[in-house]
Amino acid sequence: MTERVSALKIRRNLGEILNKTNYKGDSFIIERAGKEIGVLIPLEEYKIVSKLKDCDSDIRQTSSEK
Numbered sequence: 001m002t003e004r005v006s007a008l009k010i011r012r013n014l015g016e017i018l019n020k021t022n023y024k025g026d027s028f029i030i031e032r033a034g035k036e037i038g039v040l041i042p043l044e045e046y047k048i049v050s051k052l053k054d055c056d057s058d059i060r061q062t063s064s065e066k
Contacts, residue, residue, distance in 0.1 A: 002027040007037065 005028050010017060020026040021042050028040040041049075 002029060004029045004031055006030075007032045010040070 007030055021040055025042050029036055030038040
């Protein structure tokens with residue numbers, strides 16, 4: 001589940017939100033003044049995204065060398 005939360009709510013409820021992220025797998029889009037400024041996702045999802053990003057970078061580098 002992805003929930004939109006204000007930066008203020010994150011500051012006030014950090015422990016609760018981290019628990020939801022870690023134990024329930026919830027994600028949070030963080031907003032300030034109605035604008036999206038960041039995202040909080042479970043660590044395992046981050047690891048997957050990070051690996052995909054690295055693979056994409058490797059592919060782009062390899063194709064530019066040809």
